[in-house]
Amino acid sequence: MQIHPRLVVIYQQVIQKPVKNISIALGELAPLDESNLRAQWDELVKNTALENISLNIRIIPAEQQCMVCFLKYHPKEKETACPQCESVGAKIISGEEFYLDEK
Numbered sequence: 249m250q251i252h253p254r255l256v257v258i259y260q261q262v263i264q265k266p267v268k269n270i271s272i273a274l275g276e277l278a279p280l281d282e283s284n285l286r287a288q289w290d291e292l293v294k295n296t297a298l299e300n301i302s303l304n305i306r307i308i309p310a311e312q313q314c315m316v317c318f319l320k321y322h323p324k325e326k327e328t329a330c331p332q333c334e335s336v337g338a339k340i341i342s343g344e345e346f347y348l349d350e351k
């Protein structure tokens with residue numbers, strides 16, 4: 249299984265100071281979804297000190313802003329055209345997150 253490089257970085261952060269549980273923030277537009285992330289994490293921590301920690305995944309909804317009419321909207325099905333004026337090239341405000349939540 250291909251492990252996303254950012255997940256390896258998160259692993260290296262956590263292994264410094266192992267805890268009982270961690271939370272990863274994952275945006276809707278991130279390159280992997282919740283079940284992918286969980287499968288990759290399980291693969292990564294197998295037979296390591298982190299094998300038994302529990303992983304919480306905090307999904308962050310996507311939000312985009314149209315650069316023509318400035319409408320803010322939630323993109324459906326990763327479709328990015330503005331629902332109001334149909335222009336493309338909206339700015340992503342949130343939804344690309346993929347990081348370890350610091351406590």
Ligand SMILES: [Zn+2]
Binds near residue numbers: 330331334335
């Ligand atoms: Zn628009």
